[in-house]
Amino acid sequence: MKVAIIGSSGGNLFNLGGRQPDKLLGEIIAQCGSAQLDITAIQFIAAEESMDIAKDKTGASLYSWDPVQQVVVQGETLTLADINQLAKREDEQLATRIEQGEVDGIIVMSGDPTGVNAASIAAAAAKGIPIVGTGGTSMAQISSKGANVIATSGTTGTTNRTRAVSFVTALCKHWKIKYMPVIGTQSAAEANAVGSISIWRRINFKGIMQASLPGFIAMAIVLALGKIPALASLSSVFDIIVGALPVLIAVVAAKQVAELDEVSIVAGVIAGVLSTDGGIIGGMIGGILAGILVHYLFILCVQWRFPMTTVNIVAGGLAGLVAGLLMYFLVSPIALQLGEWVKQLISAMIDFNPILAGIIGGLLIWPAIIAGVYHAAILPIVLLEMEHTGNSFLGAVDMVGLVMVSAGITLANIVGPRDKGEAAVATPGFLINMGFGTFVEAAYPFMFSNKLVFAGAIIASGIGGGLVGLFAVRGTAYVPSFAAPYLSDNPIGFVVAMLASLLVAFSITLVANKTIKAKV
Known part of the structure; x- marks a missing residue:
């Protein structure tokens, strides 16, 4: 299936990934590659400031797709007014390709269905090809034109990855194509080679500990400074850092397991705060549970076609809360005892x-x-x-x-x-x-x-x-x-x-x- 990506860096979207179009488009391309969807065209306007305050003289670039090199190409920086004119011409060419059956689906981000994207949206509506996208106002206008919008959402609370996964999930479900998200640094080719990405394979205790090490070093530095008479007040700071360590590890664990950027971080913070009674082992377990729940709740909500903002709220907030409550009432005492046993064993060997x-x-x-x-x-x-x-x-x-x-x-x-x-x-x-x-x-x-x-x-x-x-x-x-x-x-x-x-x-x-x- 061939997919076109159209739109702009947007207003609210500008602050949620739009200011870095290479990363925004790269995430979509990676997810499409995992589903073996071919990118056939890109018409994306990237302005130097939010479209909410942009003017005709605002600097902007037009991003397009090189089908031979299979890469995104950034055009020269001109005024927004000039870029809009270039975009209209490319939009008319894209509309012709849609009419000729060269495009099977469209991803829209903060599009302009009455302006620079009018021709392609009209052609897509006439052909009935599926459209997914974000941008509450623009997507509502696209729907009003009779387009086959199969998934839509605002941009609030979304990230590059969650939007991309949502887009590709909706398209693949519509086309009945098997799809597993590309996570972290794994390439689409690697994802296709293994056939699926197991959430359990991303649980790496060594990786979690290594990534959390700077927090422990910071604690050691505060402890040492607190021994200086003039800095004795830092002892209270040491206590705060000690209490924060389970939260730190929970955030690292949730992010590594779920790999959904801010969504997994929020879930990790919530789970970690409720796991502090279990020490660093409790924080790690809570974070891992949060990451697992984020993964499954996110996919489930996307499949149910929840708006992306709601998906992130459910996946991040509910996953962190459920994992945290499980830790708080059931697992934390056990985790704390495990940690104490390890420390007691070391102490016993040293005392002997x-x-x-x-x-x-x-x-x-x-x-x-x-x-x-x-x-x-x-x-x-x-x-x-x-x-x-x-x-x-x-x-x-x-x-x-x-x-x-x-x-x-x-x-x-x-x-x-x-x-x-x-x-x-x-x-x-x-x-x-x-x-x-x-x-x-x-x-x-x-x-x-x-x-x-x-x-x-x-x-x-x-x-x-x-x-x-x-x-x-x-x-x-x-x-x-x-x-x-x-x-x-x-x-x-x-x-x-x-x-x-x-x-x-x-x-x-x-x-x-x-x-x-x-x-x-």
Whole structure:
């Protein structure tokens, strides 16, 4: 089926995606591609300000479709009056194509059925082809002309994605074509290859935790600043951030699962606020439930041909409320207890023998990250530890065992590399590890090419972890290395552990490099 897209950046639409026509049209094109609908024409006027206040001299561009390259083409910027004249000529050409049967359906956004879109709308009405669109006034005028309008809505509360999904869903239902929305960065080709997009496949605990990490780092920074006598009042800010963490995770979870932009964000906020009693585990569960409900309620409401504004209200508001109430009355106490059990287990191990716990953590953390289980297993525990205290035992092991060891290995390859080329490779890795507390993968090329360096990384990490246990340090990674001690509960102990890991890794790597050079 061949679809034409017509209209303008609109009045209210301008503030809801119309000011970025490339993204607005790109979302529609992606959804059409998922349903295997062909774009046959685009006639879209994009003004530099809302049509509610635009004048004839307002700058504007005319967007069209290149059928050969299959891309949207932006015309030159002229006055709105001149663009309207160009649009009328293209509209007459489109009307001819409609009359010749080259267009099977039309998507309209803030169209002008009595002006620049008059010819194509009249032709579509005569042919009886289905029309979907947004813009309350314009769609009402289109209907009054006898056009076959199968779905219509205002623009309030809509997003580029929700509008596009609504348009394509209505057309596909009319034509009895199977369609699954393209979500996130997945291409239409990928969607067609798998045949459908399962909502359950978008539930990724690791991804949710990683995306939420900046909030925990912000909490750790506030905790550290609050220790300064002049900034003692920040302790109340720390409490606020701690209480907001479940909401943060719920929003991230809902957005990742539903991928419906602001609709899923609203649902996540509502669910998260009602999930705070369950801690960060409760926030994650509440957000996931909200995302799932948003997905299904959105599709259901679109299929029932609710106005898009109503669809968003139902999907965002009701999904968040239902998920939140389930959490508040049923799941939150269980989620909170699960989190407490994890923290109690870590505390029990540390209480039994903190040095042994640190050594074991240090020895295992490199195999964990190389095997790809660090972010799935260790990071969630770090965040659970940080939830109420702002720092973490495993977070400190992370800094000394991964970041400092990687920094030591890369520093050795700057000072005494096997060849000059390795120094250029090692320098960015060292600077990033020291400056940002991340990018431990910079050590991989040197570890994987030399067994002694690899063993040295494990040994240095174990020693650093043991010192973390000895000094009972709780801290965090993912911050500048020079700032990490100030975010811990034992700055001096943390500095000793960090330096020990770095120096051991540095020394072993240097020896390994010199040994290889001596053999050569």
